Amino acid sequence: MAETTLQEARATGSARLEWALVAIGIAALIAAPFFFYPVFLMKMLCFALFACAFNLLLGYTGLLSFGHATFFGGAAYFCAHAVKVWGWPPEAGILLGTAGAAVLGLVMGFFAIRRQGIYFAMITLALAQMFYFFCVQAPFTRGEDGIQGVPRGHLFGLLDLSQPHNIYYTVLGIFLIGVFAIWRIVNSPFGMILKSIRENESRAISLGYSVANYKLAAFVMSATLAGLAGATKALVFQFATLTDVTWQMSGEVILMTLLGGIGTMVGPIVGAGLVVTLQNTLATSGFPVTIATGLIFMVCVLVFRRGIVGEIYARLLTSVGTGKKE
Amino acid sequence: MDLLAQILINGILLGGLYAVMALGLALVWGVLNIVNLAHGAFIMLGGYLSWHLYTYLGIDPFLGLPITAVVMFGLGYCLQRGVLNLIVRAPMFNTLLITFGLEVVLTYLAQMAFSADFRTINPSYAGSNIALGPVVIPMARLMAFGVAVVLTVGMWLFLLHSRLGRAIRATAQNLVAARLYGVEPRHLYAMTFGIGIGLAGAAGGLYGTVSQIDPYIGATLTAKSFAIAIIGGLDNPLGVLVGGLVLGIIESLTVLYIGATFGDVASFGVLVLVLIVRPSGLLGKTA
Numbered sequence: 220m221a222e223t224t225l226q227e228a229r230a231t232g233s234a235r236l237e238w239a240l241v242a243i244g245i246a247a248l249i250a251a252p253f254f255f256y257p258v259f260l261m262k263m264l265c266f267a268l269f270a271c272a273f274n275l276l277l278g279y280t281g282l283l284s285f286g287h288a289t290f291f292g293g294a295a296y297f298c299a300h301a302v303k304v305w306g307w308p309p310e311a312g313i314l315l316g317t318a319g320a321a322v323l324g325l326v327m328g329f330f331a332i333r334r335q336g337i338y339f340a341m342i343t344l345a346l347a348q349m350f351y352f353f354c355v356q357a358p359f360t361r362g363e364d365g366i367q368g369v370p371r372g373h374l375f376g377l378l379d380l381s382q383p384h385n386i387y388y389t390v391l392g393i394f395l396i397g398v399f400a401i402w403r404i405v406n407s408p409f410g411m412i413l414k415s416i417r418e419n420e421s422r423a424i425s426l427g428y429s430v431a432n433y434k435l436a437a438f439v440m441s442a443t444l445a446g447l448a449g450a451t452k453a454l455v456f457q458f459a460t461l462t463d464v465t466w467q468m469s470g471e472v473i474l475m476t477l478l479g480g481i482g483t484m485v486g487p488i489v490g491a492g493l494v495v496t497l498q499n500t501l502a503t504s505g506f507p508v509t510i511a512t513g514l515i516f517m518v519c520v521l522v523f524r525r526g527i528v529g530e531i532y533a534r535l536l537t538s539v540g541t542g543k544k545e
Numbered sequence: 546m547d548l549l550a551q552i553l554i555n556g557i558l559l560g561g562l563y564a565v566m567a568l569g570l571a572l573v574w575g576v577l578n579i580v581n582l583a584h585g586a587f588i589m590l591g592g593y594l595s596w597h598l599y600t601y602l603g604i605d606p607f608l609g610l611p612i613t614a615v616v617m618f619g620l621g622y623c624l625q626r627g628v629l630n631l632i633v634r635a636p637m638f639n640t641l642l643i644t645f646g647l648e649v650v651l652t653y654l655a656q657m658a659f660s661a662d663f664r665t666i667n668p669s670y671a672g673s674n675i676a677l678g679p680v681v682i683p684m685a686r687l688m689a690f691g692v693a694v695v696l697t698v699g700m701w702l703f704l705l706h707s708r709l710g711r712a713i714r715a716t717a718q719n720l721v722a723a724r725l726y727g728v729e730p731r732h733l734y735a736m737t738f739g740i741g742i743g744l745a746g747a748a749g750g751l752y753g754t755v756s757q758i759d760p761y762i763g764a765t766l767t768a769k770s771f772a773i774a775i776i777g778g779l780d781n782p783l784g785v786l787v788g789g790l791v792l793g794i795i796e797s798l799t800v801l802y803i804g805a806t807f808g809d810v811a812s813f814g815v816l817v818l819v820l821i822v823r824p825s826g827l828l829g830k831t832a
Contacts, residue, residue: 512649513648
């Protein structure tokens with residue numbers, strides 16, 4: 220009896236600690252643009268949301284997609300085109316990009332969820348490559364040049380997004396909404412079923428869940444949120460290019476998630492932050508960024524599969540475990 | 546009608562080359578259970594090696610093929626011994642990720658070392674053709690096709706009859722039993738991976754004589770090899786040859802009837818279609 224109360228006390232203690240850390244994190248993000256270059260921070264936030272969305276599929280449903288660049292880059296194209304060519308306001312552009320990514324996710328997911336493991340990964344890869352070739356050919360993407368000079372406009376006709384702080388807090392808001400949505404999904408009954416599919420798919424089927432529908436729903440949600448990140452990025456950088464739809468981009472988001480910790484809430488954010496920082500540091504040093512990312516990737520898979528945050532959690536769990544024995 | 550015959554010939558000649566590309570991937574997949582996403586990058590490296598041998602040492606690309614294959618074999622053997630052995634029994638997820646990392650590293654190392662320019666190996670007979678009635682057969686392509694068929698059939702005979710080939714097949718079927726019969730898995734895995742990469746290198750050399758090489762061809766070639774391996778099955782090189790011919794013909798038809806830029810899209814389309822409709826392959830069983 221005494222032991223359970225002790226455990227409960229520990230649990231509520233760690234929950235309080237987690238909330239405190241979240242509050243500190245948000246406060247740090249609010250203060251950050253006064254200390255760091257806002258565009259760099261916004262790049263981090265966009266990729267962090269992208270990685271979190273990807274993690275919803277890989278970490279919580281156990282599906283490895285090699286095609287998430289389609290949603291990220293596709294949404295960036297849709298948003299950039301709507302804002303620049305059609306003159307839509309930024310919020311409508313982001314909505315269109317996100318919706319477009321959802322449709323792409325529905326199509327890709329519809330085909331991919333029919334197969335598992337390596338076959339799932341290869342279907343997503345092949346469809347993503349087809350989308351890439353589509354983007355190379357389609358006139359509205361302007362091929363190699365991409366859509367450049369996208370105006371940021373005024374949010375809801377009021378807030379001038381060309382001001383660095385205005386757009387920063389808009390992006391931060393989108394990021395927080397996106398991450399909160401993922402947190403809600405993961406901790407809902409729906410999320411529990413996703414995790415059960417990850418752990419044991421045949422068991423979930425035998426319990427009566429129509430696994431295919433849940434997988435498709437998770438795929439579309441992940442694609443939608445990845446699209447939200449991509450559309451936002453198009454406004455931040457004011458361009459959309461082929462880079463965002465290549466399979467290297469799909470790989471980059473895998474790396475971010477892997478480095479931070481698959482299946483943890485904070486991991487992809489940490490991973491994205493580290494990768495973006497690394498890219499920015501290396502870009503000025505002359506050392507080829509892509510080779511560095513590839514090498515980190517390999518080292519991660521070889522010796523460091525739980526990722527940074529995953530590793531910390533594992534350490535904490537073992538320390539709790541030994542504490543119980545005392 | 547003449548045009549169709551010409552397209553079919555082109556497709557068959559291309560398909561033989563594709564078969565050699567996929568041969569190594571199917572072998573490594575079947576035996577080591579590693580889907581090597583860097584396979585196309587090794588083909589690309591083999592192409593550059595042949596190009597350098599030809600351009601700087603004047604070695605004919607077809608005579609240089611053994612050199613390319615042996616060098617690539619050594620590279621593959623060392624990589625497997627040094628790096629990939631650590632994950633050979635790990636879940637497929639990890640092997641996908643590590644070979645993806647490898648592909649990125651190789652691609653951008655190649656870009657640094659060889660620049661992003663297109664390279665083509667152009668021996669003196671590159672422009673000569675054989676006319677068969679209305680159909681024209683390019684000399685270099687025909688030779689590449691011949692080498693491809695020899696390699697595929699050779700691989701089939703090797704797996705069927707040689708001591709090492711039998712050990713490889715035994716390991717693919719049952720690792721424990723193979724070990725009981727004295728197979729040393731680490732050496733055997735490295736040999737298999739080496740052979741797979743050596744074949745990729747040879748395929749790259751052939752590819753360089755009939756097409757263009759740049760550092761970024763890897764991803765597309767990996768996907769094509771994967772599609773062929775799925776169509777043909779993993780256990781039989783002759784199935785891979787058929788798979789290569791199927792893809793080669795489909796691609797040539799696409800180029801003729803839909804447009805030249807859609808050739809690659811077609812191969813990805815075929816990949817998706819096969820995976821959805823018949824993932825166990827048209828001919829054989831897959832792992």
